[in-house]
Amino acid sequence: xxxxxxxxxxFCLLPLxxxxxxxxxxxxxxxxxxxxxxxxxxxxxxxxxxxxxxxTGSSRAYVHVSPRILDSSLHxxxxxxxxxxxxxxxxxxRFKIYLKHNKKPRYVIQTLDFSMLAENYELYAxxxxxxxxxxxxxxxxxxxxxxxxxxxxxxxPMFKYNNQGALVVEGLKSFAGRGGKGPKYxxxxxxxxxxxxxxxxxxxxxxxxxxxxxVVDSLSLAKFNEFMALCSRExxxxxxxxxxxxxxxxxxxxxxxxxxxxxxxxxxKYNFPMLNFLDDELCADKxxxxxxxxxxxxxxxxxxRKLAQKLSGMVLQ
Amino acid sequence: MLFNSLPFAxxxxxxxxxxxxxxxxxxxxxxxxxxxxFYMFFKPEYIxxxxxxxxxDFFAGILLEDARDKVQRKKYLIMSLVANIGVLAIxxxxxxxxxxxxxxxxxFGFTNNMxxxxxxxxxxxxxxxxxxxxxxxxxxxxxxxxxxxxxxxxLYVMFxxxxxxxxxxxxxxxxxxxHKEHFFTYDNAVTGLRLMMWGMFKKVVIADRLALVTxxxxxxxxxxxxxxxxxxxxxxxxxxxCDFSGYSDIAIGSARVMGIKLMQNFNRPYxxxxxxxxxxxxxxxxxxxxxxxxxIPLGGNRVAVPRAYxxxxxxxxxxxFWHGANWTFIIWGALHGFYSVFGNLTAGFRAxxxxxxxxTKMVWLNTNIQRLVTFMLVTVAWVxxxxxNYKDAFYIVSRLPGFIGETVTAxxxxxxxxxxxxxxxxxxxxxxxxxxxxxxxxxxxxxxxNSILQRRPAYMRWLVYYGCIIAILYFGIFxxxxxxxxxx
Numbered sequence: 001x002x003x004x005x006x007x008x009x010x011f012c013l014l015p016l017x018x019x020x021x022x023x024x025x026x027x028x029x030x031x032x033x034x035x036x037x038x039x040x041x042x043x044x045x046x047x048x049x050x051x052x053x054x055x056t057g058s059s060r061a062y063v064h065v066s067p068r069i070l071d072s073s074l075h076x077x078x079x080x081x082x083x084x085x086x087x088x089x090x091x092x093x094r095f096k097i098y099l100k101h102n103k104k105p106r107y108v109i110q111t112l113d114f115s116m117l118a119e120n121y122e123l124y125a126x127x128x129x130x131x132x133x134x135x136x137x138x139x140x141x142x143x144x145x146x147x148x149x150x151x152x153x154x155x156x157p158m159f160k161y162n163n164q165g166a167l168v169v170e171g172l173k174s175f176a177g178r179g180g181k182g183p184k185y186x187x188x189x190x191x192x193x194x195x196x197x198x199x200x201x202x203x204x205x206x207x208x209x210x211x212x213x214x215v216v217d218s219l220s221l222a223k224f225n226e227f228m229a230l231c232s233r234e235x236x237x238x239x240x241x242x243x244x245x246x247x248x249x250x251x252x253x254x255x256x257x258x259x260x261x262x263x264x265x266x267x268x269k270y271n272f273p274m275l276n277f278l279d280d281e282l283c284a285d286k287x288x289x290x291x292x293x294x295x296x297x298x299x300x301x302x303x304x305r306k307l308a309q310k311l312s313g314m315v316l317q
Numbered sequence: 318m319l320f321n322s323l324p325f326a327x328x329x330x331x332x333x334x335x336x337x338x339x340x341x342x343x344x345x346x347x348x349x350x351x352x353x354x355f356y357m358f359f360k361p362e363y364i365x366x367x368x369x370x371x372x373x374d375f376f377a378g379i380l381l382e383d384a385r386d387k388v389q390r391k392k393y394l395i396m397s398l399v400a401n402i403g404v405l406a407i408x409x410x411x412x413x414x415x416x417x418x419x420x421x422x423x424x425f426g427f428t429n430n431m432x433x434x435x436x437x438x439x440x441x442x443x444x445x446x447x448x449x450x451x452x453x454x455x456x457x458x459x460x461x462x463x464x465x466x467x468x469x470x471x472l473y474v475m476f477x478x479x480x481x482x483x484x485x486x487x488x489x490x491x492x493x494x495x496h497k498e499h500f501f502t503y504d505n506a507v508t509g510l511r512l513m514m515w516g517m518f519k520k521v522v523i524a525d526r527l528a529l530v531t532x533x534x535x536x537x538x539x540x541x542x543x544x545x546x547x548x549x550x551x552x553x554x555x556x557x558x559c560d561f562s563g564y565s566d567i568a569i570g571s572a573r574v575m576g577i578k579l580m581q582n583f584n585r586p587y588x589x590x591x592x593x594x595x596x597x598x599x600x601x602x603x604x605x606x607x608x609x610x611x612x613i614p615l616g617g618n619r620v621a622v623p624r625a626y627x628x629x630x631x632x633x634x635x636x637x638f639w640h641g642a643n644w645t646f647i648i649w650g651a652l653h654g655f656y657s658v659f660g661n662l663t664a665g666f667r668a669x670x671x672x673x674x675x676x677t678k679m680v681w682l683n684t685n686i687q688r689l690v691t692f693m694l695v696t697v698a699w700v701x702x703x704x705x706n707y708k709d710a711f712y713i714v715s716r717l718p719g720f721i722g723e724t725v726t727a728x729x730x731x732x733x734x735x736x737x738x739x740x741x742x743x744x745x746x747x748x749x750x751x752x753x754x755x756x757x758x759x760x761x762x763x764x765x766x767n768s769i770l771q772r773r774p775a776y777m778r779w780l781v782y783y784g785c786i787i788a789i790l791y792f793g794i795f796x797x798x799x800x801x802x803x804x805x
């Protein structure tokens with residue numbers, strides 16, 4: 001038995017240094033990468049953003065607000081921190097990590113949507129966190145989403161890259177200084193897509209898209225207030241922005257008036273402005289959207305210009 | 318506890334180490350406690366059901382052996398069978414019968430107010446119930462002495478490696494092994510771990526990968542092309558094989574490390590050249606159970622030909638029902654029954670046909686045609702096994718031939734538009750893992766992997782192990798998927 005245990009130990013321990021070294025190389029490579037989701041995280045962690053205006057929110061931030069347009073119109077250094085597939089809790093966590101590693105911004109454009117304060121258990125695009133799993137902030141941030149990362153992902157070398165061949169290759173390439181370049185510009189990525197008809201298909205299906213009350217999660221609301229209070233304390237001006245939504249989709253949210261009122265009253269409580277684009281003419285033009293909640297590139301750039309115009313009276317240049 | 322989970326990765330070495338460190342007389346206590354813990358990891362309260370059948374069968378065995386006359390012996394056997402089948406009837410089949418009675422009553426204008434049982438099916442119920450029944454039947458037949466050690470008998474039913482999905486063991490194989498002192502041997506440990514590794518590979522690398530393709534298709538068959546339905550059906554054949562045989566391999570391997578030899582449950586079933594041959598290779602512990610305890614008592618083939626065919630059909634029908642309380646499983650069983658009867662009826666004609674076509678001279682071709690036809694028949698039957706309901710199953714089967722037309726049309730006109738229903742890299746990954754499986758099977762046809770590895774130098778063996786482990790860890794799917802057969 002002794003011989004067997006010794007050989008088993010040797011068998012298990014022998015590849016570990018190699019795996020740890022490989023894992024280190026892939027992590028280090030992805031921490032330099034500009035493709036996939038890593039450009040923004042790397043900018044944040046390397047403290048190279050230092051923007052005086054950051055845009056936070058979900059996909060409705062990252063595909064809607066062009067920093068290039070804000071920069072040129074407002075003579076600002078804007079950066080889009082929008083995170084696809086997220087609700088407010090995740091967006092706030094990212095903002096806190098941003099503040100930890102970068103100079104605090106003067107302005108935060110927080111984009112809004114009706115389901116922003118809803119509960120969310122899903123860790124969307126979990127791959128974006130893989131090279132940073134050993135970072136305590138990322139660990140704390142992702143631990144809230146139970147079941148995605150466990151002992152194996154945190155401590156066993158390379159296990160977190162299970163079935164992520166493309167990421168491993170990108171990590172190796174970036175480590176060798178030959179990594180790919182992502183399509184985003186300072187976190188923004190316009191979507192040159194036509195209307196995808198998913199909304200029409202859903203509404204026309206037998207299940208339909210019946211209006212419902214969007215439940216507001218109490219923790220998310222508390223954190224939203226915490227965010228507003230933090231910015232107020234730090235002299236960061238928050239501007240809440242509700243970007244356009246395709247007009248036929250708006251009635252899906254039965255309690256939309258209450259939710260809008262909640263945003264308005266929170267903004268008022270902290271003496272911050274709110275810009276609502278739900279009445280904007282863009283909302284009625286299907287050609288400006290690629291789906292019910294997202295403007296396409298043309299729509300997003302028109303919207304960014306309109307936003308810049310409205311912001312020009314609110315920000316000190 | 319799932320075999321493909323971190324808790325098992327801790328549980329197994331700890332239990333095995335303690336097993337060999339403990340004095341022989343106390344090992345059964347450890348194994349029984351470990352088995353209880355293993356089972357209760359799923360849902361603790363279900364152990365009470367298991368406890369009930371264990372107590373009933375333990376005493377039934379003793380009473381059977383002590384009974385003086387045949388009538389009394391029969392009485393005790395019936396008592397045991399009623400208890401076991403009763404548990405199955407209540408927990409597995411009651412809601413199915415109730416739903417069908419309700420539907421029938423509604424058809425005739427009545428209402429059935431019998432309430433439904435609101436509880437999930439205890440995991441592995443059919444497996445341990447059948448294993449328990451085989452004990453009392455064997456004691457009744459006088460082929461097995463009644464076990465008088467309650468702990469050992471409990472362990473016979475509850476031995477954790479095979480508790481929830483078999484192999485369904487016979488008392489003659491397991492009980493003596495549970496009494497015997499097993500010493501640690503290097504050979505058992507290595508053979509067992511190899512088998513566990515291969516079982517894990519089949520489960521997480523092959524079966525769960527194929528599930529990524531089959532699940533969405535079977536869950537929404539009406540929005541799929543014939544090509545994607547075809548691939549899903551074929552992939553499911555491999556998925557269920559790798560899922561179930563993977564479980565069996567891990568079970569057999571983990572018992573083997575402790576020196577306990579469980580029976581073989583699979584023998585390259587898709588190499589079968591007929592449906593009869595398939596059932597000699599697939600879920601062997603269940604098919605032999607049905608043969609010994611149902612088919613032969615019904616008269617087997619030592620009766621008039623029509624009756625023998627009826628016996629065969631009944632066995633398959635009940636086998637289908639054993640799998641699950643759903644019409645899809647009953648149709649699946651009936652289909653296999655039909656295949657078997659039809660196969661026997663036409664055996665002579667088919668042999669004649671092969672002779673006329675000159676296939677008998679081309680043994681290789683003849684065998685492979687038989688294998689292909691058997692695989693296709695089995696695959697069609699698996700559609701019923703997997704589909705969410707029998708309407709979906711009939712729909713899928715009706716569209717399977719459309720795959721040929723779709724492919725031919727696409728290749729002829731627009732090859733770049735050939736729709737597989739899944740991304741090409743996913744499809745490629747699935748085909749690759751199937752190719753690896755078949756390659757291993759091909760080599761196993763000549764000699765076992767154990768002996769192949771044994772003849773190689775240590776560094777080559779280690780390279781194979783590392784390759785397999787890397788595939789499991791980095792290309793396996795870890796989404797806490799249960800084994801398909803857990804539901805039975």
